[in-house]
Amino acid sequence: MRRRRRSAQRDSLVAIMDRDRRLISAQELHTNLRAAGAEISLATVYRHLLSLSEKGEIHTVHGRDGEALYRRCGDRLHHHLRCHGCGRTEEITAQVEQDAMLSAAADAGYDDVQFTIELAGRCAVCRSCGDQGHRDA
Template identity: 80%
Template structure:
């Protein structure tokens, strides 16, 4: 019974991430789940996020402020490119580079290798907002 409820909560969590494919914090997910009527603790949200990211169903990215953000991504191998203004996130295809790095790791005798290279910047929308705010230039 308990397990069933747990997995229903996990499904609800994944559904939110499916709908909104940006990097999202555990706190924000918790707030979304609570406002959707789910009785779930922040600790449980964290547990689900950790186990989902261990299974590779979601990706974890460290933000500049040191927070861990999560995203439900596509299946392709990619880097994340995140705007630190608005939080929008792009997947940057990186098969070739990552494939070569993973091969190098395999050559070194490692398996279960995880490669994370993440990029952050300012998206065009945020940039044009800021430029409009600047007087003159």
């Protein structure tokens, strides 16, 4: 059954992201799935990632070079703070701005609003281990 196999692939994709809640690229997910024996194309991985992010089940963060990276996050409303030295990502909340954004959306007649903001900086570990962190990471 084509449809069943497709959703099984999506489930194992989500399982990989659940196991390791760091940022992961489509390419890396594809490699992991293939290593686990799944016959899945990179295009299908992208399709699953797109539909999962449209449903809000995963978040997309853009790396320094603009590459899309994906992450399974917690359920609460949050924003992403990414270290451009080592690539770690924190979930942060900024209540004031969040309320302003949500009420602006409500004023425009929308509900069930989701948004994330991407912030990038240098984490404490990278700050302590060198002047500029790992530029190439």
